[in-house]
Ligand SMILES: Nc1ncnc2c1ncn2[C@@H]1O[C@H](COP(=O)(O)OP(=O)(O)OP(=O)(O)O)[C@@H](O)[C@H]1O
Ligand SMILES: Nc1ncnc2c1ncn2[C@@H]1O[C@H](COP(=O)(O)OP(=O)(O)OP(=O)(O)O)[C@@H](O)[C@H]1O
Ligand SMILES: [Mg+2]
């Protein structure tokens with residue numbers, strides 16, 4: 001039974017594609033069969049990242065063992081004029097494509113920074129939702145509104161409502177098992193500034209109210225973005241035929257962040 | 273004649289709302305009449321930032337002179353079912369709303385991280401387009417595709433095409449004067465890392481090809497985001513009734529970045 005991990009956050013640039021890529025590589029390196037689905041129809045950043053990977057491996061004659069690639073399939077996007085017909089086509093197409101991923105242990109779905117029908121379908125089919133977010137009240141505003149006078153949480157906001165509706169849809173469809181919703185702080189500053197503490201405090205309060213838990217996150221580090229043109233991640237460095245990692249503190253700490261993040265997802269051990 | 277400044281980048285989280293807010297406050301502090309239009313219909317981050325400002329000023333009994341607010345009007349969004357009718361309504365509504373901003377020296381328009389009809393209308397009406405971007409090839413990918421083998425620019429990508437089409441629309445409508453397209457690097461790391469140099473080099477090449485110029489940008493600094501809940505920016509600190517700025521290096525440098533960015537926009541002097 002494929003475990004579906006949806007990387008979602010309606011807020012743009014929160015780190016979804018970055019988290020998706022590092023999660024995909026981590027899972028492959030752990031020996032799993034991994035599927036990938038890019039629902040960002042327009043920007044296709046994850047697809048581009050994986051395209052770069054395949055091209056780089058070919059040009060540098062690095063084989064599949066050293067630089068594994070997930071099974072990636074085109075998203076069931078419908079261009080039909082009538083919204084009702086397009087949605088019906090996408091809903092059916094989504095079921096079909098899940099079948100094609102059946103041999104994968106894990107399927108990682110990268111969502112766009114927007115509210116789309118495909119993104120909602122993915123959220124309703126998720127076993128785990130990972131929501132990366134910047135350490136910022138601008139990003140927080142898409143999870144919940146804060147009363148500027150009292151500093152208290154007023155209520156859930158757009159993206160929290162999307163997850164709630166996904167949980168409703170899942171329950172109505174009679175699917176067993178709830179969604180494990182994990183919020184991951186991304187691009188964190190090195191210093192434990194007041195802003196970081198305040199955001200952390202509000203996240204702790206909010207997690208109890210709207211049903212997510214906090215995982216370990218990623219710091220703001222160039223290594224998380226500088227290998228995109230080659231389709232590589234830090235975890236690929238040092239593999240046969242691939243350049244070695246620098247022995248910098250940032251690289252060492254990043255490896256620790258990625259490993260800790262994966263562990264905190266409490267994914268099922270599929271090798272048993 | 274109102275000078276229209278559009279803050280645009282289809283890439284999410286590139287810093288549009290942050291740039292928009294700091295530009296609005298800079299212009300008001302310089303004594304200009306400023307209008308604001310938030311085209312992010314769903315997330316409304318700029319509207320929220322300005323709402324927070326008004327609430328905070330009321331609660332802390334700070335007057336309009338110390339904490340000025342721009343003229344902000346609701347966007348001409350159409351919910352009509354037929355796309356053709358909705359677009360026609362928005363096109364007409366956009367002309368109408370420009371009239372209402374006629375007494376402003378500058379109108380700052382914040383666009384969403386998506387391709388919407390309203391965003392395209394704004395781009396076609398822009399005198400200046402400011403495109404913030406992260407120091408990242410992931411963000412670069414929305415301006416142009418890079419051949420991973422040669423490292424050469426292959427051609428313009430989605431957002432560059434949107435600006436090109438805006439310039440075409442403007443030319444066909446017989447509007448005098450071209451669009452000054454300014455790309456601003458945002459969230460830059462303190463260190464001049466290899467990645468930063470490579471992105472800079474590609475931006476220099478690309479600017480000549482697709483017709484933009486590079487302005488001075490903002491570093492990655494908590495001060496650019498931590499005052500969102502109060503609706504304040506660094507430039508407001510120290511005004512009558514408003515908390516003082518810390519005398520930290522980051523605040524001093526941020527003030528310099530904001531002033532330099534404004535100057536580099538070469539905006540017309542409207543006080544003559
Ligand atoms: N931990 C990090 N350290 C440094 N840079 C990062 C980190 N996470 C993300 N970035 C950079 O931040 C930008 C946004 O990240 P990313 O594209 O992964 O977000 P996204 O949520 O997928 O965006 P979108 O909503 O556009 O799909 C990119 O330029 C990326 O390279
Ligand atoms: N120079 C900066 N330093 C520190 N944080 C920043 C800076 N610029 C932007 N941010 C933070 O990065 C995140 C994205 O910025 P912002 O919301 O302004 O981008 P945007 O392009 O308007 O996003 P969207 O596409 O969702 O509208 C926010 O959390 C913001 O607070
Ligand atoms: Mg993405």
Ligand SMILES: [Mg+2]
Nearest residue numbers: 288289312317
């Ligand atoms: Mg914005």
